Amino acid sequence: MRLLIGFCLLTVALGRQGFGPTDQEWGYVTVREGAHMFWWLHYTTATTKPTEKPLIIWLQGGPGGSGTEYGNFEELGPWDSDLKPRNNTWVNHANILFVDNPVGTGFSYVENSEFATTNEQIANDFVVLMQGFYKQLPQFEDVPLYIFSESYGGKMAAEIALHLYQATKNGTLKSNVRGVGLGDSWISPVDSCLTWAPYLYNLGFLDTQQYQLLDKEAQDLKQMADTGKWAEASSQWGYLEELVQLYTAYADFYNVLDNIPAYGSHVRKSNKVLGKPVLTYDEDYLMNKLVKLALNLTQDWGHQNEAVFEHLVDDFMKPVTHIVERLLNETDITVAVYNGQLDLIVDTPGTVNWVDKLNFKGAKIWTTTEKEAFSAEGFYEGFGKKAGNLAFYWVLRSGHMVPLDNPNAMLYILQQVTNNFEV
Template sequence: MLFQISVGDSFSWLPDRKMNLFLVLVWCLCLVTGKSGFGGTDEKWGYAKVNEKAHMFWWLYYTTATSDYTQRPLVIWLQGGPGGSSTGIGNFLEIGPVDVTQQPREINWISYLNVLFVDNPVGTGFSYVENNDTAYFAKNNTAIAQNFLVFLQGFLNENSEFQKVPIYIFGQSYGGKMAVDIAWLINQESKAGNVNCNLKGIALGDSWISPIDSLISWPNYLYNLGFLDTEEFNTLKTVTDYIQEDVANGNFENATQYFHATQFIINKFTSVDYYNVMKEQNKVYNLRNSEWKENPEDVYVLKGIIPDDIFESLINIKQVLKSQDEDDHQTLYKLMNGPVKTALNISDILPIEWGEQSDMVFRAVDLDFMKPVTELVERLLNETDIEVSVYNGQLDLIVDTPGTVAWVNKLHWRYSETWKETERIPIVIDNIYEGYQKRYKNFNLYWVHRAGHSVPADNPHTMASILKQITHID
């Protein structure tokens, strides 16, 4: 390699034509693909070297809806975390053709359109950074988008039939936050002629767009559902007020620390599952010492802020609740590092276990984690033709619906006043009320009943209906 580029660097020093050539060269020299697949469908996958030490893994599923796959859109699925794997979690736990037990999924997205799972940012899932070199993990949304652009440029050159196919980026949780910056950069580079991409829309599912709007809604959400008493409500609100003040003052590192601490408080007070408040949590297991020792500062920041007796009980916590999701993830871990890795023939390429670097990915964005991307959502709505869709499960806590509606209602875009006056209409499927929708021009909002953080997994029928509406297919 002739250039050393850290993930925080900008490509602005490269003239447009040289930048385009650089991206293509990186891809062509480092691409590894396969076709046999896993799960009995027509697939393709590979690695793209997005900078000197960072390798991004992608996995494409061709749709089974038609013999000519170019007649259907391409959905790019981005998982959250950051550090959650699209090829693992999104694929086997949510929308892929088979589930984590390798059984066919009744409602899967490949039966409607093409799906491209990308392990993004680098270090996620099967993506990796050589030698755990922290300089090459993306530290903010800008760097994440730049790395993704390198990947996409190469993917569309290698698979040129998708250059004209309508593309929609679906981002769940933190994946939605990443999707906003990625969509903006793709739009700008498309105008400059640096990428041939027919990006039509982005869909933000239970997405971390305005973190503080989510957090400050937690106390009321939990209190109104009966998970907190008055004293517990006041304690939690005291901490979320601190976080709100830090965000307002630009102290994002402190805000991230308090965010982690807040989760320990909720674990102390409630039996709630962050990702679906109606899920049963009836198993208790010992907290691993290694987990606790890695982040003691996340709790110690609460000293003097919350009552002393509650602080002491947090310090001495020995057990935490366990949900069924954790069992699913253990099964997924074994699946990805066993049969999947073998079927994709990447064991000799991948120097780490699937998911091994996910914690490093998460910690790399500490300074960026609590920053909102609402202004960029506004720019997408005001300055581009990209359609922005937001959907949220009513049972999600981590990105609860009240928090999502709060940031949506504060958006300043060219049709915001008309959109607010637009009627909210029910989503009815098979005579069942499944939620509500509000749509005007290039902005859509969906409220989804009986679903938590992972809407496609919790309410697949309704999500399939929303998917077809967003991507404009029958």
């Protein structure tokens, strides 16, 4: 372990000493009194002049999933969960900024109970975060900025992108936000839940009776949402998950083709944190021993994660499709929606449903445009469709975590949105 730590503490040219093989920077921004948000930047390895490449923010799901941990080590960072180099890391193409968002997630923390309670408050906090980030690293102010996200992170990313755009326009922030990537995102929770029954039925997980029972409970959830009973709708969502596990013998919410251990609950079930499955390594040791030591942090990682979710329970099931519409109608930001075909928690049929209902200036073009197949490394990996500043990608052979399950397709989408490199 001494050799490992010694390797991690090598002196770097662009940033401070960090954890991993890249040049890095990191820090805290106090976004409200008593509320402190942590960010961790990995400089790109594509060039010795990082500002020649885009800055990509990664936001994890949850709410309460840590991007500095799961997104970084499990999906797209320079090291994988075994602390070995990742060949398809995004750092090969762009500067990657992992943020533990909202406050209370990961290394971010609140002193008393200053947790965010609405998506709008999360977005407001993020504007302050970026003001602090640019103050420390002003060389990135003019660099094209993209926000990529997963699961509940997409719900946050949509509103964050709108607020960053508005702050830039009104002069309270100097930034160059160009696009947002919404991966398997909790944009319209009701649309997702309503499609669980037919999706599972068509895959052979349910019999007719179970389909009818699950669909009825989903319709009850819709009724709660339609009447503004958001806390009840969140509880009903949890009950739907329990029914799915009962009827399907614990089918994996994040990839329905994953093998399921017999005679016991599945290790990757949601555990009340959307988009944050249980990891295969000791995350507490990795983050609270190795990473915390290497970054010289005093704050423990992860001890407020569950409280983050609990404070957003009234907001959890609310849709943000109107925010996506504002991005499409009021900005020139590219909005890229992508979804893995094997995902259940945010299944592709539900995502297609809310996208098809969007009221935006390119809607007529959307309805008459055919999707086209795309390939990477000699294989068809999915389909794409564009209209105005909206793009949609159907990703094959992938579940909820597209960067993990189908990295070639993800890099293709990344290139399409940023127009930054060849694949």
